[in-house]
Amino acid sequence: xxxxxHPPGGRMTAxxxxxxxxRRGVGLPSVIVMTSMMGFGSLAADGGISxxxxxxxxxxxxxxxxxxxxxxxxxxxxNLLTVVLAASLANARFMPMAMSLFPLMRGGTRHRxxxxxxxxxxxxNTWAACQEIFPAIPLHLRVVYYTAFASTILVAGxxxxxxxxxxxxxxxxxxxxxxxxxxxxxxALLFAGTRVRPYVAALLLGAFFGPIIYAxxxxxxxxxxxxxxxxxxxxxxxxxxxxxxxxxxx
Amino acid sequence: xxxxxxxxxxxxxxxxxxxLGVAFSARIEPDGALFRWVSCVSYAMLAALxxxxxxxxxxxxxxxxxxxxxxxxxxxxxxxxxxxxxMFSGVIAGVGTFIALVAFA
Numbered sequence: 363x364x365x366x367x368h369p370p371g372g373r374m375t376a377x378x379x380x381x382x383x384x385r386r387g388v389g390l391p392s393v394i395v396m397t398s399m400m401g402f403g404s405l406a407a408d409g410g411i412s413x414x415x416x417x418x419x420x421x422x423x424x425x426x427x428x429x430x431x432x433x434x435x436x437x438x439x440x441n442l443l444t445v446v447l448a449a450s451l452a453n454a455r456f457m458p459m460a461m462s463l464f465p466l467m468r469g470g471t472r473h474r475x476x477x478x479x480x481x482x483x484x485x486x487n488t489w490a491a492c493q494e495i496f497p498a499i500p501l502h503l504r505v506v507y508y509t510a511f512a513s514t515i516l517v518a519g520x521x522x523x524x525x526x527x528x529x530x531x532x533x534x535x536x537x538x539x540x541x542x543x544x545x546x547x548x549x550a551l552l553f554a555g556t557r558v559r560p561y562v563a564a565l566l567l568g569a570f571f572g573p574i575i576y577a578x579x580x581x582x583x584x585x586x587x588x589x590x591x592x593x594x595x596x597x598x599x600x601x602x603x604x605x606x607x608x609x610x611x612x
Numbered sequence: 613x614x615x616x617x618x619x620x621x622x623x624x625x626x627x628x629x630x631x632l633g634v635a636f637s638a639r640i641e642p643d644g645a646l647f648r649w650v651s652c653v654s655y656a657m658l659a660a661l662x663x664x665x666x667x668x669x670x671x672x673x674x675x676x677x678x679x680x681x682x683x684x685x686x687x688x689x690x691x692x693x694x695x696x697x698x699m700f701s702g703v704i705a706g707v708g709t710f711i712a713l714v715a716f717a
Contacts, residue, residue: 390700405671415619422623427661432622434671436615445618450625455661458654460633465642477637481630486658540711542673543684546665547706550685551692551699553658560648564655572660573667583664588657596652600645 379503383510386495387518391487394548395515396522401541402429403526404533409437413527420523421516424485426545428453447581454585456481458592459489463508466496470505480505483512490552564595676714684710 399420406416411433419429432449440448460481471477488511496504530538556562568591575590576583640647666681668674673681688706695701 394703408672412615415615419619419622423619423626425626427665428622428626431670432618436618437671442614442618442621446621446625449622450628452661453626454629455654455657456626456629457633457636458650458657460630461637461640462647462651462654464634464637465640465647468642477634478631481634482627484630489654534715536711536714539673539676539714540707542669543681543710544703544707546662546669547685547688547710548699548703549658549662550666551688551702551706553655553662554689554692554702555697556655560652561655564652565659568656568659569663572663575660576664576668584657584660587660588653590656591660592653592656593649595656596649600648600652 374500374503376503376506379499379506380510383507384514386491387511387514391491391511391515392518394544395487396518396525397541398426398545398548399519399522400526400529401538401544402426402433403523404530404538404541405430405433406523407527407530409433411436413524416527417520417523420519422482423449423453424482424516424519425453425456430542451581451584455588456484458588459486460484463489463492466492467504467508468501470502480509483509483516485512485515486549486552487515488512559601560595560599563599564592567591567595680710680713680717684713
């Protein structure tokens, strides 16, 4: 029941898509986001950041690497500009992520401004989940799935941040460190199953050159690595579709 | 007060990327070359980020030996593949290994 075995454009109803999004979101993704955000909550509490600021950051920055950069640098007493620049650049991935997800959801919203609101919900989890399931969901209902899934894990993130903030006093140090390690660990597995050739190449090149470029230019390393490694993967490993229907524009 | 300003700037600094992405996405066709290139850039950036967080983490995680982090990551991926893409098993194994190494090694 409710499995996405319908053909695209089939008789999937909006309600069924909402249910599917909620059910997919409530499982492992929520557990992972909750525990990762516990890591952030405990980091924030440790660094003297207020409870309200920590919760607001999880809801409105909604990008863990940027939040971690913010909490760590703030605790270290860095100046405002340094903190904000580091937090912002650590979350620069949202630009190409939005560019490679929103074209797949076209036609689902009536208002032109809606995507600017919806994009606030975007996170790595939602991006990966949508990339996987969109082929099975009719075009006009994809935005419904996106919203249902993303909202679910946003709530999980709030719960996790709150728990972590107050649990930090009771958690042994290795567990707190484990909670912070959980985020890169889960992200790595999220992409370890990728099979599409150019994307596998992009992942490997990015993983290899990421830390090297970071050592040379820490602030700009993600943008730089993404651009260079991503372009290299595209130019050397992308297989051009040969059919006429896939004629490329731009 | 300054904490609130910092937070608002961090929110704006992150939203900027999101909004730029949406603005540019209007010109991208999902079956075009540009879309595949941007997807490649996304994957590369995500991998660079994951790799940076593991190899050169910020703050408290940086105080743990790199061998612990890389070892735990290897265990996570191995278990994930052995368990036929068992996400849950992989994460538990990886994080469990990491906590055990930090606590007892």
